[in-house]
Amino acid sequence: MIEIGSFIKLQRTKQEMTQGDLAQGIVSLSYLSKIENLKTEASPEIIQMLCTRLGIQVDNSLDSTINEKCKQWYGMLFEVNDKKKIITTYEEIQTLMDSNLTESLLLFEIHKIRYYLVLGDFDEALNKINELKEISGTFDNLHLYYWYKFRGNYSSSSGEFNQAMRMYKLAEEKINKIEITEEELADIQYIIAVTHSKLRNTLEAIEYADKALDIFMKQYNFLRCAQVHNIMGISYRRIKMYDKAIKNFNLGLHLGKLNNNRQLIQLTNQNLGHLYSTKGESKEAIKHFREVLDDERAQLLDHLNSVASLVREYYNIKDFEQTSKAVKHGFQLTKQIKNVEQYRIFYYILYTYDYLLKEDYEKFEKLTIQEFIPYLQKHKDFVNIIIYSELLAGHFEGINKYKDAAKYYKVANFAYEQITNI
Known part of the structure; x- marks a missing residue:
């Protein structure tokens, strides 16, 4: 059960209410401070009065309903889901949380970090991290597991992979002290594998990817299997075990097609293109890069990645006519860009080869x-x-x-x- 003092402090700060506003006519400021910081246990009558002023019901009858809704929503944050559905479910739960004292509150608040990251709202994710830091000293092991995990997610999204790894390792240390599903265990192993891959810790990436794959295969979760096969393909490519790399990428591509997941199909084609480029097999590399570029449903970032790869590949084999066409296509794509800084590398790549072509x-x-x-x-x-x-x-x-x-x-x-x- 959430500590009542932490709950009161969290709700008060969310409502932008000062301690003076909440305490007036009920308790002294110093006593409220002790309640919020878990230095004293207030009587049920005082808790009732504080919660009434906050607009909260002290009623546990909805606990099981709220808990089930939360579990459903937590799962939505890790699978491919419609963002509108994620937002609608979040708003339903938030309405219940705002008017009920429930043991699900802290875990729900911690999951908001992940929620904002899924929505791409990194500023709100950071705000939530900073807000929760004040009460993180009251977290139990389950709270701490997700607290570290989602802070790792935030660091990863910021490109701070060493910091992300530190957070993921702290989360991993909590696993033996809590009860989590096999799917959750596989997910933390997968993101540790991804982070090792980002840090070029190739053997560690393979080790953790293997663990995650074992669980996802038992669950017939082919979408997650495809993601893991991509990480393993990248890792084997880096240590020049090309046959194993190709096998993993092809498995990832097959599973992506089975799930009709365009994003995974494009990612795998891009990775296969890089592999064949590394091997010096330009014809095969170009074929896979073009698969992405010719997919009208692909995202702008995927198209830019593929066109940049094609520009390099055509230039390297001295096919300057195709290089020129690819550069022109790239410049056409940049007209869709709204945030120039986010895509600056593509401008640099296109202008680099444009100047070379023009001598x-x-x-x-x-x-x-x-x-x-x-x-x-x-x-x-x-x-x-x-x-x-x-x-x-x-x-x-x-x-x-x-x-x-x-x-x-x-x-x-x-x-x-x-x-x-x-």
Whole structure:
């Protein structure tokens, strides 16, 4: 059961009520502070009066109803669901929470972090984290598990993968102290695998992905299996076990098609394109990148990723006519962009190759040296640092500027060192 003091403090702050507003005529400010900070237990009469002023019923008859609705909503936050349905269910539960004292409240409030992340409202997610920090000292092990997990989700969404991993590991430490479903266990293992993959901890990514896959397969959850196969494919590609990588990607693609999940199909095609590109099999790489680009239902980000990949692939095989067509298509796509900063890397990629095609080497050098490579270094995008540092170094080598060439080969080598910690 939620500690009543924590409940009162949470409801008071949500209603933007001061301690003075709540305490007036009921208790002293210092006594209310002790109640809220769990330093004393107030009488049932005082609790009743405080809850009445907050507009809360002290009635446990709806507990089971609220608990069931919450469980349903929590599940919706982890599967592919209509956001409108998620919002509608949230609003129904919030109405019940606002007028009833229930043991589900804290877990519901913690899940709001995940809810805001699903909606893409990162500012609200951070606000909720900051709000809950004040009462996090009263959380039990189950609360702490989700508290750490969702803070990890927030850090991941911000690109802070080391911080995310710290949070996920704290959540993992709570697993033996709480009761969670096998599906929940698989989910935390999956997101730890994803985070290890982001951090280039390849063997750890495979280990955790394997654990998650075992559970998802037993549950016949093919959608989640497809997600795991993508992580395993990426991991095996990085350690050059290409046959295993292709097998996992093809399984992911098959399961994505079985579920008619366009996002997974596009992701897997993009990953297969990168794999064949790494192997030097440009024809196969281009085929998979085009699968994404030719899908009219694909999201803008997916189209931009595929066109950027095609531009690089066509240029690398010296098919400059197709490179030019891909660049033009990319510029057409950028007209749909509303948040330029979010997609800035694609502008850099398109202009880089546009200048090379036009043989405007002065602009190419200026862009890559002064803007593009510093941008990639700021975001610790080591893979693209390698690609574009080597592109720049090769350019300098071709015009006999060997000192400059050596400088950017050195930049590329440093980036290699950062991503070879497998």
